[in-house]
Structures are given as structure tokens and as C-alpha cells.
Amino acid sequence: xxxxxxxxxxxxxxxxxxxxxxxxxxxxxxxxxxxxxxxxxxxxxxxxxxxxxxxxxxxxxxxxxxxxxxxxxxxxxxxxxxxxxxxxxxxxxxxxxxxxxxxxxxxxxxxxxxxxxxxxxxxxxxxxxxxxxxxxxxxxxxxxxxxxxxxxxxxxxxxxxxxxxxxxxxxxxxxxxxxxxxxxxxxxxxxxxxxxxxxxxxxxxxxxxxxxxxxxxxxxxxxxxxxxxxxxxxxxxxxxxxxxxxxxxxxxxxxxxxxxxxxxxxxxxxxxxxxxxxxxxxxxxxxxxxxxxxxxxxxxxxxxxxxxxxxxxxxxxxxxxxxxxxxxxxxxxxxxxxxxxxxxxxxxxxxxxxxxxxxxxxxxxxxxxxxxxxxxxxxxxxxxxxxxxxxxxxxxxxxxxxxxxxxxxxxxxxxxxxxxxxxxxxxxxxxxxxxxxxxxxxxxxxxxxxxxxxxxxxxxxxxxxxxxxxxxxxxxxxxxxxxxxxxxxxxxxxxxxxxxxxxxxxxxxxxxxxxxxxxxxxxxxxxxxxxxxxxxxxxxxxxxxxxxxxxxxxxxxxxxxxxxxxxxxxxxxxxxxxx
Numbered sequence: 001x002x003x004x005x006x007x008x009x010x011x012x013x014x015x016x017x018x019x020x021x022x023x024x025x026x027x028x029x030x031x032x033x034x035x036x037x038x039x040x041x042x043x044x045x046x047x048x049x050x051x052x053x054x055x056x057x058x059x060x061x062x063x064x065x066x067x068x069x070x071x072x073x074x075x076x077x078x079x080x081x082x083x084x085x086x087x088x089x090x091x092x093x094x095x096x097x098x099x100x101x102x103x104x105x106x107x108x109x110x111x112x113x114x115x116x117x118x119x120x121x122x123x124x125x126x127x128x129x130x131x132x133x134x135x136x137x138x139x140x141x142x143x144x145x146x147x148x149x150x151x152x153x154x155x156x157x158x159x160x161x162x163x164x165x166x167x168x169x170x171x172x173x174x175x176x177x178x179x180x181x182x183x184x185x186x187x188x189x190x191x192x193x194x195x196x197x198x199x200x201x202x203x204x205x206x207x208x209x210x211x212x213x214x215x216x217x218x219x220x221x222x223x224x225x226x227x228x229x230x231x232x233x234x235x236x237x238x239x240x241x242x243x244x245x246x247x248x249x250x251x252x253x254x255x256x257x258x259x260x261x262x263x264x265x266x267x268x269x270x271x272x273x274x275x276x277x278x279x280x281x282x283x284x285x286x287x288x289x290x291x292x293x294x295x296x297x298x299x300x301x302x303x304x305x306x307x308x309x310x311x312x313x314x315x316x317x318x319x320x321x322x323x324x325x326x327x328x329x330x331x332x333x334x335x336x337x338x339x340x341x342x343x344x345x346x347x348x349x350x351x352x353x354x355x356x357x358x359x360x361x362x363x364x365x366x367x368x369x370x371x372x373x374x375x376x377x378x379x380x381x382x383x384x385x386x387x388x389x390x391x392x393x394x395x396x397x398x399x400x401x402x403x404x405x406x407x408x409x410x411x412x413x414x415x416x417x418x419x420x421x422x423x424x425x426x427x428x429x430x431x432x433x434x435x436x437x438x439x440x441x442x443x444x445x446x447x448x449x450x451x452x453x454x455x456x457x458x459x460x461x462x463x464x465x466x467x468x469x470x471x472x473x474x475x476x477x478x479x480x481x482x483x484x485x486x487x488x489x490x491x492x493x494x495x496x497x498x499x500x501x502x503x504x505x506x507x508x509x510x511x512x513x514x515x516x517x518x519x520x521x522x523x524x525x526x527x528x529x530x531x532x533x534x535x536x537x538x539x540x541x542x543x544x545x546x547x548x549x550x551x552x553x554x555x556x557x558x559x560x561x562x563x564x565x566x567x568x569x570x571x572x573x574x575x576x577x578x579x
Contacts, residue, residue, distance in 0.1 A: 006043035027079035029066035030059035031090035033194035036201045044209035067110035085125040097145045105154035116504035119446045121166045126154050128173040175442045214372040218432040221327040222271035227335040236282045247292040251357040259294035261364045269380030274303040275313045313346035317575045322496050375424040379472040406570045410467040413505045414578045418461050425473045434531040437492040456481030463578045485521035486514040501568035508565040528553040
């Protein structure tokens with residue numbers, strides 16, 4: 001849908017949606033007139049899957065007041081997200097160094113107070129370079145002190161708040177510089193204190209919408225790439241290693257830059273896979289011997305290099321990586337291949353290599369939201385290495401019976417209550433796990449904090465390791481106390497540890513803790529979704545009795561406590577936090 005259509009849809013929502021409960025509430029406070037942002041931000045949120053976003057603006061230049069009293073600033077509404085956009089020259093009462101230094105200190109203090117009192121998400125815009133009356137007048141021997149103060153203010157802002165929970169950054173200066181002259185509107189600055197153009201507000205809205213989207217929507221997990229005329233120019237089977245286009249000169253430089261982008265995604269934990277109609281030996285020769293290849297064989301987590309339909313290969317890649325096909329993004333230069341995949345696997349996001357190769361690096365930049373994660377966890381960073389360990393496990397499993405294989409794995413299952421550094425990964429698991437998930441209840445980080453603060457609630461993390469490596473934090477059990485029973489609010493785990501008895505270990509430990517807390521029953525609910533059929537009989541297999549069932553297929557299961565359920569003999573259960 002075009003942006004103009006989305007804006008019309010947003011305006012229609014404003015006219016007809018009075019009284020409807022928003023699915024995300026956003027408050028925006030700015031030191032300059034930011035009203036033009038609203039329809040663009042609303043439109044992009046609609047395009048990202050929100051149905052009823054609500055956006056409220058604080059009064060003009062009320063940044064500090066909004067930080068200290070957000071409920072008042074946003075009309076009594078407690079937003080889920082607060083956006084702060086400011087310019088140093090707007091906050092300072094004058095453009096003297098002392099006044100600007102005082103203004104930056106005021107902002108630091110106000111944002112700190114907001115972060116400590118507000119449980120939602122804060123998007124903090126770092127200020128653009130000041131537009132002062134003296135700017136671009138001749139001062140060659142004495143650089144503007146105000147610019148140095150701006151550098152200091154920006155640096156201190158990032159140093160102070162970087163890494164704090166639920167706080168994310170947008171760089172207004174980078175955005176202004178990227179647009180160049182197309183960013184500023186001096187006429188509207190004088191007329192309305194609105195210093196930026198529609199293009200600027202559009203780009204800013206896109207960045208903000210990406211952050212808001214990533215709070216709850218799942219990122220794609222794997223980038224799947226064709227090879228010929230996608231990773232390099234030319235056809236390797238015809239041109240040979242020395243004849244393909246890849247290097248420092250155009251068009252080879254465009255392919256090399258594209259590979260650098262791909263490598264950056266791989267380093268952040270995105271799987272990289274190949275799906276190429278080619279001879280495997282030819283493709284791997286390029287990876288192993290071409291001097292200009294940025295990607296190496298070890299960066300590739302799965303490969304289907306053959307002459308089969310690419311949609312079939314994508315299914316194999318998803319199965320190998322133990323992810324859904326809807327987690328794949330496929331890039332190819334051939335419109336036929338794009339069409340074939342889109343027809344047979346509509347859940348796969350397809351991107352086509354542009355005919356103008358200088359635009360190739362734009363493909364990933366313009367679709368970066370597909371891979372957005374607000375926090376890149378240690379689990380993300382170790383994902384590719386873990387896949388290599390999984391290949392070794394598969395090799396061993398082919399040589400042994402199932403019982404022998406499990407006995408030789410040396411499985412260690414850690415079940416423990418989370419510490420603060422675990423909560424980003426817990427949030428990620430809760431919001432991206434679809435298959436082994438009994439209820440598919442989604443929780444934001446703020447909602448998890450509130451859950452943990454409620455008396456009677458318990459949350460357990462599960463990490464798994466074996467002799468081939470560490471799977472990381474792969475399971476979550478959320479339990480709430482209701483009278484004499486504990487109930488699983490959420491019970492979920494990554495599919496990469498299935499078939500190893502760890503689900504039994506997690507349920508058995510939960511039952512043991514519930515018994516210790518004096519509960520007489522443990523209750524589980526199965527809520528069917530199109531993707532979680534694998535856990536239909538999970539509770540029944542673990543000794544729960546069916547209590548109730550609804551026509552929609554939701555079933556409630558109960559287990560009397562104490563229970564004789566215990567971890568499998570090949571599992572070592574540890575209840576301390578893994579090192």
C-alpha cells in the first residue's frame with residue numbers, strides 16, 4: 001500500500017475510531033513543532049500491523065515537563081511509548097555557552113527522572129547540530145564553541161542512557177545530514193517553529209515506527225540468497241572464478257558492499273543461507289578462493305545448491321534451521337524465481353535484485369525493518385556457532401540409537417529465576433516462539449516486569465547445554481497462583497531442543513516448586529493456533545487430566561500435586577544460574 005493510501009487510512013481511523021481501545025499508545029514531546037509527524041507515524045504503524053495506534057502530542061517545547069509529569073503532558077493517558085525530540089538551541093534561553101551547557105544538563109536530569117519513573121518504552125532523539133545565527137559566517141580561526149557543546153551534550157546523553165532498559169535512540173543529526181538541503185524548511189521555521197520538511201518527518205516516522213514495531217513483532221531469522229547475479233555478477237558455471245564481477249571496481253563493488261551488509265547481519269545472529277541453481281563445487285570454489293569474497297563458507301548456516309524448484313529448497317532450509325518458512329527472507333535477481341517462491345510460499349518475504357546495480361545495497365537498507373530487534377542478546381550472537389554444534393549432534397545421532405545418542409549428549413538443564421540481564425532474551429522468546437507454545441500469550445518487557453512484581457507469580461528460565469555446546473536460554477515458564485493451584489500463563493521453548501526431554505524437565509520442576517509453595521494442583525491451558533499443533537497433547541503426555549474444553553478447541557488440564565513426574569535419567573537438572 002502506498003504511503004498516501006496509508007495516510008488516508010490513518011485519517012479515516014481518526015474520524016471513526018473514537019472510543020476504541022488502542023493497541024499501542026504513543027506520546028510525543030518535542031522542542032520544535034512536530035505535528036506533521038503524526039500522520040506519517042500513524043501510517044507506518046498501520047503498515048507494520050498495528051490496527052489502532054493512538055498518538056498524542058505534548059504542548060510545544062514541553063520536553064522537561066513531559067519527562068517529569070507524563071500523565072499530565074499527554075492528557076491523562078499513560079502511553080506505552082514516549083518519544084522525546086529536541087534541539088539544544090530550543091531548550092537554551094540564549095545561545096551563550098553557559099546557557100546551552102545548562103540546557104543540556106536540564107535535559108539529562110529530566111530524561112533520567114522519566115526513565116526511573118516510567119515503565120514503558122522511551123525513544124530518545126539525540127539532538128541535531130545547532131542552527132545558530134552565527135552558522136556559516138566566517139570564523140575560521142575560532143570554531144564555534146556551541147558546536148563543541150553540542151558534541152559534548154550528545155556524547156553525554158548516549159553515555160548516560162545507552163544500555164538502560166526500554167530506552168532506544170534515533171540520531172536526528174544523521175537523518176538531517178542524509179537528507180541534506182531536503183531536510184530544512186527555513187520559511188516554516190520562522191512561521192511555525194517547524195524547522196523540517198515533509199521528507200524529514202517521513203524519514204523520522206519510518207525510524208520511529210520500526211522501533212515501535214520491534215517491541216512486539218517478530219524479526220525474520222534467516223536471509224536466503226541466490227548466488228549468480230546476486231552475490232556476484234555473472235554466472236559462475238560459465239564465467240569461472242576469475243570471470244565473475246566482484247571487487248573494488250563497479251559493478252563488482254556493489255556486490256561486495258552487498259556482501260558486507262550481509263556479513264553485518266550474520267554477525268548480529270541472522271542465519272545466512274544459499275538457494276542457488278548451480279553446481280555445488282562451483283559455488284564453494286568462489287567462497288573458498290575468491291579474494292574479494294566478504295562472506296566465507298563458515299558464515300553459511302544452510303545451503304541448497306541444486307536444480308530443484310527454489311520453493312522446495314526453502315522448505316529444506318527452514319527445516320534444517322528448525323524455523324518456520326515465514327522466518328525467511330529470499331533475495332534473487334530472477335523474476336521467475338521470485339514469482340515461483342511467492343506462489344508456493346506466500347509467507348516468505350521476497351526481495352529482487354534491482355536492475356540498476358548501484359542500487360543493490362539499498363535492498364537491505366530499505367527492508368532493514370524485517371530484521372529489527374530492539375536488543376541483540378548473547379543468544380543472538382551465538383546463534384550461528386550453535387548451528388555448527390547442531391550439525392555435529394546430527395552427525396552423532398545418525399551413528400547411534402536414540403537412547404544411546406541422548407545418553408552420550410551429556411545434557412545439562414538449568415532452570416532458574418531470571419536476573420535483569422536475562423529479561424531481554426525472555427521477552428524475545430515470549431514474542432517470537434510459535435510452535436512449542438501452549439498459549440501464545442505475548443508480553444512486552446514492561447508487562448513482564450509487572451508480572452514479576454505481582455505477588456504469587458513465578459517465572460522460570462531454562463538454559464540447556466551439552467558436550468557440543470551451549471543452546472542458551474531456550475525456555476520460559478510463567479506461573480500464576482490462583483487459590484490452591486498454580487497455572488501456566490505461558491509455557492514455551494525453542495524447537496531446537498525438542499526431543500531431548502527438556503520439556504519434561506521444565507514441567508517436572510514447575511510441579512515440584514508448586515508443591516513446595518503449598519499448591520495442590522498444577523493447571524495448564526492449551527490454546528490452539530495455526531502453528532502450535534505440536535503441543536496439543538503436551539499436558540496429557542505428562543500426566544495431566546482434562547478439566548474443561550471449549551468449542552474453539554481450548555482445553556484446560558490439571559495435575560494433582562504432589563506429582564511423581566521427574567526429569568529423564570539422561571538429564572542433569574541444575575537450579576543455579578548458568579555461568
